[in-house]
Amino acid sequence: MKRHLISAADLSRADAVLILDTAEELASLADRPIKKLPTLRGRTVVNLFYEDSTRTRISFEAAAKRLSADVINFSAKGSSVAKGESLKDTALTLEAMGADAVVIRHGASGAAHRLAEWVQGSVLNAGDGTHEHPTQALLDAFTIRRRLRGTGPSGARGAGLDGLRVTIVGDVLHSRVARSNVLLLSTLGAEVTLAAPPTLLPLAVGSWPCAVSYDLDSELAKSDVVMMLRVQQERMTAAYFPSVREYSRRYGLDAARMARLPGHAIVMHPGPMNRGVEIAAEVADSVRSTIVEQVANGVTTRMAVLYLLLGGMEFPATGVAQ
């Protein structure tokens, strides 16, 4: 694996499967009374968050702490960043403090890429603008594999997502989750279809490794996975669609649409949800929904990524390969 995780495109199929398999090993920890491993003792992980994202930050924080790393939370509010320090100067400061890994969430696309040029440690992209969010894609892939390909050593170990049909619905244009998922899920062998109004798809989407549809209804019956994207408040008034109600009518996942999915199909959402806009409450709370599971899997998957990127010592319980 590379030293950094900035784009899902950085991961080969073997890398991605290794992360999922490692996460599977780590998942067994969650059932133990003591959840902590000594693997990253003495290592420092900095959470550098320029955007409010409590869920992603605590997920990374929990992951690092369960591996016994020292965690420093550095948020734009209340730090020198708010006083106008440049990303480069912040990077040099973290470097001087000896960060082994920097987890960065930033509003500008490419911020993680830039940071990686200025620090020695590993950089983990926790979402950069409208570019990518690769650990979200990994946790989504992990969730899909567990649900549809089984868990544990007897189940999905070593497997990709070959042949699974994943439909990603909504604001692809501005979605870092969609970009990372298209790349990662196709690397793992899934057939990805993007379903969205044309205004919310990049013009050049034809060059992506996926299919495109403007009609959600025609995709439902053949989908193993439907992944709903959040509609950001600022899109609702910028002529991307006529009204929230029309968007919901055409691209929202309600109970009637859910009923047309195959029996085994699952419904995903990276959160936070707009209930009643892209997803109806009865769908979000149904047995098909993996939304809560995704949160739990997020911690496990991020542990796997930190473990592999920081080249931790051999995993003591089960001996995950280096």
Place this chain on the structure above:
Amino acid sequence: MTDHDSWLIKGVTIPGGGEQGREEQTSILLTGESVAAVGPDLDHPGARILDAGGLIALPGLVDLHTHLREPGREDAETVETGTAAAALGGYTAVHAMANTDPVADTAGVVEQVWRLGRAAGHCDVQPVGAVTVGLAGARLAELGTMADSAARVRLFSDDGRCVSDPLLMRRALEYVKAFDGVIAQHAQDPRLTEGAQLNEGEMSARLGLAGWPAVAEEAIIARDCLLAAHVSSALHVCHVSTAGSAEIIRWAKSKGWPVTAEVTPHHLLLTDELAAGYDPVFKVNPPLRTKADVTELRRALADGTIDCVATDHAPHPVEAKETEWAEAAFGMTGLETALRVVHRAMVDTGLLDWAGVADRMSVRPARIGRLTGHGTPLTAGAPGHLTLYDPAAPAEAVTPAGASKSRNTPFAGMELPGRVVATFLRGVPTVLDGKLA
């Protein structure tokens, strides 16, 4: 007696010079401020000799589009440093854009810039006046007063911003007819490019950067061509960057409309794929486009649809570029590399010969800028502005450190052919042996 005011440049080739276009080694004698004679067997006792064997002589280059940053951003560039960079690039005249602080929208500011240029002495500085007060796009600046000032402004531009209001654009075009003025438009529909960061296409989609669509440039150019035709006044299109823009300008010219256009060196060589590493040194407005655009821009420059090369030299301090892409300033330096880039993009590709380069980088830009005394073929009696260039110099990697105060060249590390050996302004060398004289 030595005649320190005279130079005899021996063994030089003048592209397009000579009888029936025969290009032979010849000599150029500069005395006083002018070319005294051109011929193979010149002698002038006491003149300083410059052995120019293997070099070509071009009429001094003229840039229609330079940001000298003074007044206001002397941390990025000054008239002194910018014109030194220009001389090193072979330029004898530059047009200084109006987006300074304060904006060059009054006679006072344009005269200040003009005087700073005279004092620096590296090349002539012709100020460009703003079209609208403060570049705000709301009301016309005092165009006539700037035209009548000591700076004799003829080219007006809100460059950096588009005069997007069609009525204001029409009035500006119409008004400057009274003094043979030209409106140089930065063609960018503001609504179609809100927050735009990179050419809208495969790269912007992949990198998650807000797209700057070609149509935002082309729609304004089409509108402005129609306006220029309607009021019969001169439109100049700045930094044309798309294949579609070239097509529209070709169409306008085929109608005989008074439209001219420029292309930058970077748009002739670089594509948006360079943004892959998010290094803002490749962030520029209009943005780098695709390979197909580059191909069409070269063709349009070769066939004369695009009249000239203009650098859009846009210096920025380090901190404006050492940042996230979206935070970074738009712009690239270009004066010191322009001729070498054109060499590679146009001459090495066989699209333009050196006489064509002289036309596109000196003769035509001087004509568009109404700059008398520049862009004159090198014959007896011509002003003593010339550039000596070694087209056979082996390709060398570009170093960002030059005379410009800023280092934001997108060509750093790139191997480019050729070398500017000397530049003469009014018969006096500003550059000798590739260094400031």
